[in-house]
Amino acid sequence: MPVDVQDMQKIFARPDSLTDAKSTYCPGCHHGILTRIIAQTIDELGIAERTVGIAPVGCAVFAYRWYRCDAIQAAHGRASAVATGVKRADPNLIVFSYQGDGDFASIGTAESIHAANRGENITVIFVNNQVYGMTGGEMAPTSLVGQKTTTTPQGRDPKLFGYPIRFSEMIAQLEAPVYVTRQALYDTKHIKEATKAIKKAFTNQVEKKGYSLVEVLAACPTNWKMKPIDANIHIAKVVKKTYQLGDLVNRG
């Protein structure tokens, strides 16, 4: 029986804060899901007109295109410092940085830690996909022990290249951050939890509570050389063992 369009209910729509710019992400990449969650959060909190997003250097370099809000493209690793500058210039703005693991936890280590230590009232989304996606799948500081990357063709040997860095745990040792959590996106249950965490991280800022960090275990099917579905299973079965999910700090 044909259905009258007028009888149909719209139950899934593009968030207002999400632009229709063409995605630059690979199929099955978690950057895409995360982008949508952030846009939805901006909608729900009604903050688009005072939000400034900071895009990193990495696969998310085009993040300034995805949201219907002001945005800045920062130098590699410096997004947390740029976010500090914006927030200090106008504390009424809602400022978030979106940073890969190379950006946030390697080249930007100092800026990342000190923005957290100052308790900047910003929201940081930290995308841990255990590789340098953009430059061709090199080792990230977060790469797993034994993980094969283009710069660790034999697998990451901790004697030569160190261990996967649990950056959120390091930040959780600081006194200032109000919310530090690690989330994942490999199934609907976890997508829902991550969505809640991101909303909380933005709400904290709106309520002027202080620094919030959401680390997200993300899939990079392209550089992991896995099908998207296998990449999801890999996070659930393997990655999660090194990086435990859940809240590390929750002082909100």
Place this chain on the structure above:
Amino acid sequence: MGERLLLRGNEVIAEAAIRAGCQCYFAYPITPQAELLQHMAVNMPRLGRTFVQAESELAAINMVYGAASAGVRTMTSSSSPGISLKQEGISYLAGSSLPAVIVNIVRGGPGLGDIAPSQCDYFQATKGGGHGDYHMIVLGPSTVPEAGQLTMLAFELADRYCTPVMLLADGMLGQMMEPVELPKPIEIGSLPKKEWATDGAKGRDPNIVLSFDLDPEVLKQMNLILQKRYRQIEAKEVRYEETATGDADIAIVAYGTVARIAKTVVKMARAEGIKLGLFRPITLWPFPSQALRKLSEKIAMVLTVEMSAGQMWEDVRLAIAEQAETPFYGEMGGVIPTPQRILSEVKKHAG
């Protein structure tokens, strides 16, 4: 106006920045510009403005990048090794057309060098320093009061041309105390609104601050816009000062502290009947090439004196070409040339 105080160069620069409406200042401590940071630490919070001691010069320049994007007047300061760390950020500021003021109180280099006054960062300041085809306006004060005036001007030019502007002063100027009349504070509210700023997309389309495009044709266009602006700056913003050049047979070219010493040399030479003049570039970029060229057409010799191995000397020779003799005298490592020594160099080359 009318406030006459005895102040150190670093304090005057800090105070002038405040009076120019600098709302956010970010820096990392380094000698010989520590007093600048300390003055800001005391006074910015008192005025309800932002002072952040950053974790590094890298962080400081990127905080400047953020504050500039948000549309406020903003500044960072450092000395040579710290300025090297800021180069990536300066390139991004230039590429993104962001106004900001950067102060370099130059010390001896390369490497850790020393903490004595030097002019060894001229190349870095005027020829790029960071990556990419860019320039920033570079102002070289020669006295403490002028350091204050040029700091005010730096903020004005940064806003007018949407570009980073550097105040390049040697450690001597930072440390020296002189009586100054501080400039009148500007009214922050009277500054024109920056329509491009990322200060919240309320009732307008989103603003984006960025320095890149992967399409070479688009990036070329972005570069052409910068080049066009640089030509405008070269046409309109060249500044220099001539002393006793009217009847001069020979002249010294010097900037900053060295120009100040050279003024004494001019008096000494004139007392001995030598018709010596002084040409002092105030904007180091854009360099006053045309004016210097014109001067060189009526004199036989132009001696460049610098506290470096001859960095500005390259611009002097480019400007003058074969028009006059262009000898050089320089000191390095933080050694300050004495008037007597400069005078003997003048005599040597004057024949």
